[in-house]
Amino acid sequence: MQHLLSPKQVANAIGASESSLKRWCDQGLLTTVKTAGGHRRIPVQEALRFVREHNHAVVEPHILGMSATDDRKGRRIEGCAERLATALLTNNEQACQAIVFDLFLAGQPVSQIFDEVIAVAFRTIGEKWKCHEADIYEERCSCQIALRILHELRSKQTPPNSGLVALGATIEGDQYALPVTMSEIVLREVGWDARLLGSSIPFDSMANAIQQIEPRMLWLSISFISDESAFIAGFNRLFETASKTNTAVVVGGRALTTEIRARLHYSAFCDTMRHLEEFAKTLRRQAEIAPTKTRKPRKNA
Numbered sequence: 001m002q003h004l005l006s007p008k009q010v011a012n013a014i015g016a017s018e019s020s021l022k023r024w025c026d027q028g029l030l031t032t033v034k035t036a037g038g039h040r041r042i043p044v045q046e047a048l049r050f051v052r053e054h055n056h057a058v059v060e061p062h063i064l065g066m067s068a069t070d071d072r073k074g075r076r077i078e079g080c081a082e083r084l085a086t087a088l089l090t091n092n093e094q095a096c097q098a099i100v101f102d103l104f105l106a107g108q109p110v111s112q113i114f115d116e117v118i119a120v121a122f123r124t125i126g127e128k129w130k131c132h133e134a135d136i137y138e139e140r141c142s143c144q145i146a147l148r149i150l151h152e153l154r155s156k157q158t159p160p161n162s163g164l165v166a167l168g169a170t171i172e173g174d175q176y177a178l179p180v181t182m183s184e185i186v187l188r189e190v191g192w193d194a195r196l197l198g199s200s201i202p203f204d205s206m207a208n209a210i211q212q213i214e215p216r217m218l219w220l221s222i223s224f225i226s227d228e229s230a231f232i233a234g235f236n237r238l239f240e241t242a243s244k245t246n247t248a249v250v251v252g253g254r255a256l257t258t259e260i261r262a263r264l265h266y267s268a269f270c271d272t273m274r275h276l277e278e279f280a281k282t283l284r285r286q287a288e289i290a291p292t293k294t295r296k297p298r299k300n301a
């Protein structure tokens with residue numbers, strides 16, 4: 001069920017007056033829905049979009065369903081990666097949430113939070129694991145916390161309505177869940193109906209999904225390759241399937257070395273979530289200018 005807020009609640013969340021809030025609604029800065037009794041209500045995702053885009057300070061984040069903040073130092077990216085690594089390794093989930101959600105509420109692009117805070121924190125954790133300063137269970141536990149935070153961020157996004165479907169996955173044997181989940185959130189942030197199929201999906205199954213759903217984009221995060229030749233053959237076959245439905249194949253991930261990439265067919269390679277965001281925006285603009293003629297509307301799309 002949709003979580004709806006009254007204008008007064010949103011006003012309280014950002015320390016504004018109820019009349020200002022109602023004026024912004026009247027100006028169309030906030031999209032509202034009407035209750036059966038004719039009262040205006042604001043979906044929580046819409047309130048968050050407004051707050052982020054218009055740079056409002058949030059004084060009562062819990063009203064917006066965010067378990068964030070207690071101070072303002074977390075509103076800048078600098079220093080957040082180190083703090084997050086420490087909070088993850090000490091299993092302090094509340095502190096982890098505060099770091100990420102503060103940045104989110106402050107309007108920092110999710111792509112930047114992912115590239116410059118979460119990925120950097122995990123690099124630190126990886127280094128500590130390598131030097132035996134962090135145990136395997138601490139690394140795994142950190143991943144679980146990060147995934148819960150990513151799922152919560154996703155639930156706070158406005159549902160996409162562009163009709164542009166993107167499917168995402170990791171390849172068989174690749175258990176790395178964070179980058180592929182981040183990609184879904186980044187794509188949804190720029191209006192794509194991004195649907196993460198999951199981790200460790202065989203190429204044949206991905207091909208079936210492409211044929212049935214005919215997405216405009218397939219994104220693959222490739223962090224681990226067990227058999228290089230089988231991967232290259234399977235991937236290039238998948239690219240052929242994707243070409244038939246005019247599906248752009250976008251790839252990224254630490255396992256894609258320059259040598260491997262030279263042997264692959266794909267539409268775009270991205271080093272970062274920021275790159276993905278920019279590419280997705282461009283592709284969206286192109287799709288809006290020239291919708292694909294062959295693609296027919298699907299019941300469950």
Ligand code: B12
Binds near residue numbers: 115173222270
């Ligand atoms: C967590 C983790 C794992 C977990 C993941 C669990 C999970 N549920 O996700 C698991 C348990 C799978 C794991 C396993 C192993 N791991 Co590990 N792991 C890590 C760790 C600590 C974090 C990885 C991560 O998720 N980072 C966060 C993501 C978001 O960052 P990222 O991968 O850099 O992604 C960024 C970009 O690459 C890009 N990107 C990535 N994918 C995509 C996709 C698209 C479409 C786009 C646009 C962009 C993009 O954007 C991201 C954000 O900027 C790294 C350390 C590190 N340096 O990253 C080691 C690390 C990758 N692991 C390592 C190793 C050695 C292993 C094992 C071999 C250990 C073992 N002996 O069993 C196995 C591999 C087995 C396997 N089958 O995969 C080494 C790899 C060394 C090397 N030179 O290759 C690392 C670097 C640790 C280290 N310092 O030594 N690991």
